[in-house]
Amino acid sequence: MVAVEVMVLRPPKQTGRAxxxxxxxxxxxLDEPNELIEPRVRPLFALLDQPTRADRITVVAGRSGWSAxxxxxxxxxxVHATAPVRFDLHIILPxxxxxxxTDLLAGGPTIALTNRGHAGRLAAQRVPVRDALAELVLLGDSPSTDLSALVGVS
Known part of the structure:
Protein backbone atom coordinates (compact mmCIF):
# COMPACT_ATOMS: atom_id res chain seq x y z
CA MET A 1 0.00 0.00 0.00
CA VAL A 2 1.18 3.53 -0.69
CA ALA A 3 0.75 6.34 1.84
CA VAL A 4 -1.04 9.35 0.41
CA GLU A 5 0.08 11.78 3.11
CA VAL A 6 2.01 12.04 6.37
CA MET A 7 0.75 14.32 9.15
CA VAL A 8 2.29 15.34 12.45
CA LEU A 9 -0.24 15.83 15.22
CA ARG A 10 0.51 17.73 18.40
CA PRO A 11 -1.86 19.08 21.02
CA PRO A 12 -2.14 22.87 20.79
CA LYS A 13 -0.58 23.46 24.21
CA GLN A 14 2.51 21.30 23.63
CA THR A 15 5.55 23.50 23.47
CA GLY A 16 9.03 22.56 22.43
CA ARG A 17 10.03 19.46 20.59
CA ALA A 18 10.15 16.98 23.47
CA LEU A 30 -3.83 5.63 3.58
CA ASP A 31 -6.17 5.78 0.63
CA GLU A 32 -9.70 4.49 1.06
CA PRO A 33 -9.94 0.74 0.45
CA ASN A 34 -11.41 -0.63 -2.75
CA GLU A 35 -12.53 -4.06 -3.93
CA LEU A 36 -8.91 -4.98 -4.77
CA ILE A 37 -7.61 -4.54 -1.22
CA GLU A 38 -5.86 -7.60 0.13
CA PRO A 39 -7.84 -9.61 2.70
CA ARG A 40 -4.95 -9.39 5.22
CA VAL A 41 -5.42 -5.58 5.36
CA ARG A 42 -9.22 -5.44 5.61
CA PRO A 43 -9.35 -5.65 9.44
CA LEU A 44 -7.46 -2.33 9.68
CA PHE A 45 -10.03 -0.61 7.50
CA ALA A 46 -12.84 -2.23 9.49
CA LEU A 47 -11.39 -0.54 12.59
CA LEU A 48 -11.19 2.79 10.78
CA ASP A 49 -14.77 2.40 9.54
CA GLN A 50 -16.21 2.06 13.05
CA PRO A 51 -18.15 5.13 14.17
CA THR A 52 -15.80 7.65 15.76
CA ARG A 53 -16.36 8.14 19.48
CA ALA A 54 -14.21 10.36 21.68
CA ASP A 55 -14.19 7.69 24.40
CA ARG A 56 -12.71 5.04 22.06
CA ILE A 57 -9.01 5.11 21.29
CA THR A 58 -7.76 2.17 19.25
CA VAL A 59 -4.29 0.82 19.94
CA VAL A 60 -3.14 -2.30 18.11
CA ALA A 61 -0.61 -4.70 19.53
CA GLY A 62 2.01 -6.25 17.31
CA ARG A 63 5.31 -5.47 15.64
CA SER A 64 6.37 -2.79 13.22
CA GLY A 65 9.60 -1.72 11.62
CA TRP A 66 11.01 0.78 9.15
CA SER A 67 13.24 -0.02 6.20
CA ALA A 68 14.70 1.99 3.33
CA VAL A 79 3.09 -3.62 10.44
CA HIS A 80 2.07 -7.00 11.81
CA ALA A 81 -0.88 -6.44 14.16
CA THR A 82 -2.12 -9.18 16.47
CA ALA A 83 -4.83 -7.56 18.64
CA PRO A 84 -7.59 -6.40 18.83
CA VAL A 85 -7.58 -7.51 15.18
CA ARG A 86 -4.98 -9.18 13.01
CA PHE A 87 -3.62 -7.49 9.92
CA ASP A 88 -0.39 -7.34 7.94
CA LEU A 89 0.48 -4.23 6.04
CA HIS A 90 3.47 -2.85 4.19
CA ILE A 91 3.22 0.89 3.60
CA ILE A 92 5.45 2.65 1.10
CA LEU A 93 6.06 6.38 1.46
CA PRO A 94 8.52 8.81 -0.07
CA THR A 102 13.49 15.74 11.46
CA ASP A 103 12.87 17.12 14.94
CA LEU A 104 10.36 14.36 15.47
CA LEU A 105 12.37 11.45 14.11
CA ALA A 106 15.07 11.27 16.75
CA GLY A 107 12.50 11.05 19.56
CA GLY A 108 10.79 7.97 18.16
CA PRO A 109 7.32 9.30 17.38
CA THR A 110 4.12 7.44 18.09
CA ILE A 111 2.96 6.03 14.77
CA ALA A 112 -0.70 6.04 13.77
CA LEU A 113 -2.61 4.92 10.72
CA THR A 114 -5.68 6.61 9.32
CA ASN A 115 -7.57 7.07 6.09
CA ARG A 116 -8.32 10.13 3.94
CA GLY A 117 -11.73 10.71 5.50
CA HIS A 118 -10.37 10.90 9.05
CA ALA A 119 -7.33 12.92 7.96
CA GLY A 120 -9.58 15.43 6.22
CA ARG A 121 -11.51 16.04 9.44
CA LEU A 122 -8.26 16.47 11.39
CA ALA A 123 -6.80 18.93 8.88
CA ALA A 124 -9.97 20.97 8.36
CA GLN A 125 -10.41 22.24 11.89
CA ARG A 126 -9.00 22.35 15.39
CA VAL A 127 -9.99 19.07 16.92
CA PRO A 128 -9.96 18.29 20.66
CA VAL A 129 -7.21 15.83 21.60
CA ARG A 130 -9.59 12.96 22.45
CA ASP A 131 -11.45 13.43 19.17
CA ALA A 132 -8.18 13.45 17.24
CA LEU A 133 -7.01 10.20 18.82
CA ALA A 134 -10.36 8.57 18.00
CA GLU A 135 -9.70 9.22 14.29
CA LEU A 136 -6.54 7.09 14.37
CA VAL A 137 -5.36 3.54 14.89
CA LEU A 138 -2.26 3.84 17.07
CA LEU A 139 0.55 1.31 16.90
CA GLY A 140 1.24 -0.01 20.39
CA ASP A 141 4.96 -0.42 19.82
CA SER A 142 7.70 1.81 18.52
CA PRO A 143 8.92 0.66 15.12
CA SER A 144 11.98 -1.51 15.48
CA THR A 145 14.36 0.54 13.34
CA ASP A 146 15.54 4.06 14.10
CA LEU A 147 13.85 6.12 11.40
CA SER A 148 16.26 9.02 11.84
CA ALA A 149 19.18 6.75 10.96
CA LEU A 150 17.41 5.51 7.82
CA VAL A 151 16.84 9.01 6.47
CA GLY A 152 20.28 10.26 7.48
CA VAL A 153 19.24 12.60 10.30
CA SER A 154 21.62 13.04 13.22
Missing part, protein backbone atom coordinates in the same frame (compact mmCIF):
# COMPACT_ATOMS: atom_id res chain seq x y z
CA UNK A 19 8.06 13.83 23.38
CA UNK A 20 5.21 14.02 25.90
CA UNK A 21 3.10 10.89 26.38
CA UNK A 22 2.00 9.75 22.93
CA UNK A 23 2.75 13.16 21.41
CA UNK A 24 3.75 14.01 18.82
CA UNK A 25 2.00 11.47 16.59
CA UNK A 26 3.21 10.71 13.07
CA UNK A 27 -0.04 9.85 11.26
CA UNK A 28 0.31 7.93 8.03
CA UNK A 29 -2.68 8.50 5.79
CA UNK A 69 13.98 0.86 -0.21
CA UNK A 70 16.23 1.21 -3.23
CA UNK A 71 18.46 4.26 -3.02
CA UNK A 72 16.72 5.47 0.13
CA UNK A 73 14.18 7.68 -1.63
CA UNK A 74 11.40 5.44 -0.34
CA UNK A 75 10.62 4.16 3.13
CA UNK A 76 8.59 1.12 4.06
CA UNK A 77 6.73 0.62 7.30
CA UNK A 78 5.86 -3.03 7.90
CA UNK A 95 11.37 9.81 2.22
CA UNK A 96 11.22 13.50 1.25
CA UNK A 97 8.02 14.44 3.17
CA UNK A 98 9.34 12.69 6.28
CA UNK A 99 12.52 14.78 6.17
CA UNK A 100 10.36 17.78 7.05
CA UNK A 101 9.85 16.21 10.48
Missing amino acids: KTGPWPVLAIV LGTGSLLQLA TQPVLGF
Whole structure:
Protein backbone atom coordinates (compact mmCIF):
# COMPACT_ATOMS: atom_id res chain seq x y z
CA MET A 1 0.00 0.00 0.00
CA VAL A 2 1.18 3.53 -0.69
CA ALA A 3 0.75 6.34 1.84
CA VAL A 4 -1.04 9.35 0.41
CA GLU A 5 0.08 11.78 3.11
CA VAL A 6 2.01 12.04 6.37
CA MET A 7 0.75 14.32 9.15
CA VAL A 8 2.29 15.34 12.45
CA LEU A 9 -0.24 15.83 15.22
CA ARG A 10 0.51 17.73 18.40
CA PRO A 11 -1.86 19.08 21.02
CA PRO A 12 -2.14 22.87 20.79
CA LYS A 13 -0.58 23.46 24.21
CA GLN A 14 2.51 21.30 23.63
CA THR A 15 5.55 23.50 23.47
CA GLY A 16 9.03 22.56 22.43
CA ARG A 17 10.03 19.46 20.59
CA ALA A 18 10.15 16.98 23.47
CA LYS A 19 8.06 13.83 23.38
CA THR A 20 5.21 14.02 25.90
CA GLY A 21 3.10 10.89 26.38
CA PRO A 22 2.00 9.75 22.93
CA TRP A 23 2.75 13.16 21.41
CA PRO A 24 3.75 14.01 18.82
CA VAL A 25 2.00 11.47 16.59
CA LEU A 26 3.21 10.71 13.07
CA ALA A 27 -0.04 9.85 11.26
CA ILE A 28 0.31 7.93 8.03
CA VAL A 29 -2.68 8.50 5.79
CA LEU A 30 -3.83 5.63 3.58
CA ASP A 31 -6.17 5.78 0.63
CA GLU A 32 -9.70 4.49 1.06
CA PRO A 33 -9.94 0.74 0.45
CA ASN A 34 -11.41 -0.63 -2.75
CA GLU A 35 -12.53 -4.06 -3.93
CA LEU A 36 -8.91 -4.98 -4.77
CA ILE A 37 -7.61 -4.54 -1.22
CA GLU A 38 -5.86 -7.60 0.13
CA PRO A 39 -7.84 -9.61 2.70
CA ARG A 40 -4.95 -9.39 5.22
CA VAL A 41 -5.42 -5.58 5.36
CA ARG A 42 -9.22 -5.44 5.61
CA PRO A 43 -9.35 -5.65 9.44
CA LEU A 44 -7.46 -2.33 9.68
CA PHE A 45 -10.03 -0.61 7.50
CA ALA A 46 -12.84 -2.23 9.49
CA LEU A 47 -11.39 -0.54 12.59
CA LEU A 48 -11.19 2.79 10.78
CA ASP A 49 -14.77 2.40 9.54
CA GLN A 50 -16.21 2.06 13.05
CA PRO A 51 -18.15 5.13 14.17
CA THR A 52 -15.80 7.65 15.76
CA ARG A 53 -16.36 8.14 19.48
CA ALA A 54 -14.21 10.36 21.68
CA ASP A 55 -14.19 7.69 24.40
CA ARG A 56 -12.71 5.04 22.06
CA ILE A 57 -9.01 5.11 21.29
CA THR A 58 -7.76 2.17 19.25
CA VAL A 59 -4.29 0.82 19.94
CA VAL A 60 -3.14 -2.30 18.11
CA ALA A 61 -0.61 -4.70 19.53
CA GLY A 62 2.01 -6.25 17.31
CA ARG A 63 5.31 -5.47 15.64
CA SER A 64 6.37 -2.79 13.22
CA GLY A 65 9.60 -1.72 11.62
CA TRP A 66 11.01 0.78 9.15
CA SER A 67 13.24 -0.02 6.20
CA ALA A 68 14.70 1.99 3.33
CA LEU A 69 13.98 0.86 -0.21
CA GLY A 70 16.23 1.21 -3.23
CA THR A 71 18.46 4.26 -3.02
CA GLY A 72 16.72 5.47 0.13
CA SER A 73 14.18 7.68 -1.63
CA LEU A 74 11.40 5.44 -0.34
CA LEU A 75 10.62 4.16 3.13
CA GLN A 76 8.59 1.12 4.06
CA LEU A 77 6.73 0.62 7.30
CA ALA A 78 5.86 -3.03 7.90
CA VAL A 79 3.09 -3.62 10.44
CA HIS A 80 2.07 -7.00 11.81
CA ALA A 81 -0.88 -6.44 14.16
CA THR A 82 -2.12 -9.18 16.47
CA ALA A 83 -4.83 -7.56 18.64
CA PRO A 84 -7.59 -6.40 18.83
CA VAL A 85 -7.58 -7.51 15.18
CA ARG A 86 -4.98 -9.18 13.01
CA PHE A 87 -3.62 -7.49 9.92
CA ASP A 88 -0.39 -7.34 7.94
CA LEU A 89 0.48 -4.23 6.04
CA HIS A 90 3.47 -2.85 4.19
CA ILE A 91 3.22 0.89 3.60
CA ILE A 92 5.45 2.65 1.10
CA LEU A 93 6.06 6.38 1.46
CA PRO A 94 8.52 8.81 -0.07
CA THR A 95 11.37 9.81 2.22
CA GLN A 96 11.22 13.50 1.25
CA PRO A 97 8.02 14.44 3.17
CA VAL A 98 9.34 12.69 6.28
CA LEU A 99 12.52 14.78 6.17
CA GLY A 100 10.36 17.78 7.05
CA PHE A 101 9.85 16.21 10.48
CA THR A 102 13.49 15.74 11.46
CA ASP A 103 12.87 17.12 14.94
CA LEU A 104 10.36 14.36 15.47
CA LEU A 105 12.37 11.45 14.11
CA ALA A 106 15.07 11.27 16.75
CA GLY A 107 12.50 11.05 19.56
CA GLY A 108 10.79 7.97 18.16
CA PRO A 109 7.32 9.30 17.38
CA THR A 110 4.12 7.44 18.09
CA ILE A 111 2.96 6.03 14.77
CA ALA A 112 -0.70 6.04 13.77
CA LEU A 113 -2.61 4.92 10.72
CA THR A 114 -5.68 6.61 9.32
CA ASN A 115 -7.57 7.07 6.09
CA ARG A 116 -8.32 10.13 3.94
CA GLY A 117 -11.73 10.71 5.50
CA HIS A 118 -10.37 10.90 9.05
CA ALA A 119 -7.33 12.92 7.96
CA GLY A 120 -9.58 15.43 6.22
CA ARG A 121 -11.51 16.04 9.44
CA LEU A 122 -8.26 16.47 11.39
CA ALA A 123 -6.80 18.93 8.88
CA ALA A 124 -9.97 20.97 8.36
CA GLN A 125 -10.41 22.24 11.89
CA ARG A 126 -9.00 22.35 15.39
CA VAL A 127 -9.99 19.07 16.92
CA PRO A 128 -9.96 18.29 20.66
CA VAL A 129 -7.21 15.83 21.60
CA ARG A 130 -9.59 12.96 22.45
CA ASP A 131 -11.45 13.43 19.17
CA ALA A 132 -8.18 13.45 17.24
CA LEU A 133 -7.01 10.20 18.82
CA ALA A 134 -10.36 8.57 18.00
CA GLU A 135 -9.70 9.22 14.29
CA LEU A 136 -6.54 7.09 14.37
CA VAL A 137 -5.36 3.54 14.89
CA LEU A 138 -2.26 3.84 17.07
CA LEU A 139 0.55 1.31 16.90
CA GLY A 140 1.24 -0.01 20.39
CA ASP A 141 4.96 -0.42 19.82
CA SER A 142 7.70 1.81 18.52
CA PRO A 143 8.92 0.66 15.12
CA SER A 144 11.98 -1.51 15.48
CA THR A 145 14.36 0.54 13.34
CA ASP A 146 15.54 4.06 14.10
CA LEU A 147 13.85 6.12 11.40
CA SER A 148 16.26 9.02 11.84
CA ALA A 149 19.18 6.75 10.96
CA LEU A 150 17.41 5.51 7.82
CA VAL A 151 16.84 9.01 6.47
CA GLY A 152 20.28 10.26 7.48
CA VAL A 153 19.24 12.60 10.30
CA SER A 154 21.62 13.04 13.22
